[in-house]
Amino acid sequence: MTQPDIIDRAAMALSAGLMLTGIVVLGVIEILAGQPYSPVPITNDAGEVVATPLFDPTLRTAFVLAGIGVLGLYAAYRLVTPMPEGTADRTGVTAD
Structure with missing residues (x-):
């Protein structure tokens, strides 16, 4: 395996x-903001919203999915770029 280059590290x-x-x-900030820890708005018996989370759960999910998307793009990049010459770890095997 080769050493990681700038694209690998990025x-x-x-x-x-x-x-x-x-x-x-965002989880630590949500905890520091105090209760409620629910990802959905909390309502009372009359249906009024009495508490909402600090960050919308879709925002947190978007960050995580963006990170996974970057890894997917990186994997696609590694598949289409050719390996440099002399980096293959192939050894000859004699047939019996």
Whole structure:
């Protein structure tokens, strides 16, 4: 395997950053904002909205899916780019 180049590092950093933002950062901010921890608006018996989450769950999901999308694009890039010469780890095997 070759050493990671700038595209490898950029894809890893961007995807990790997006997923960590969606899962960890926004989750910690949601916890620090206080209750409710529900991902949907909370209503009382009359149907009035009494509490809403700080971040919409679709926003957090979008961050995570964007990170997964970056990894998918990176995988497609690695499939279509040719390997440099001399990097294949093939050894000859003698037939019995």
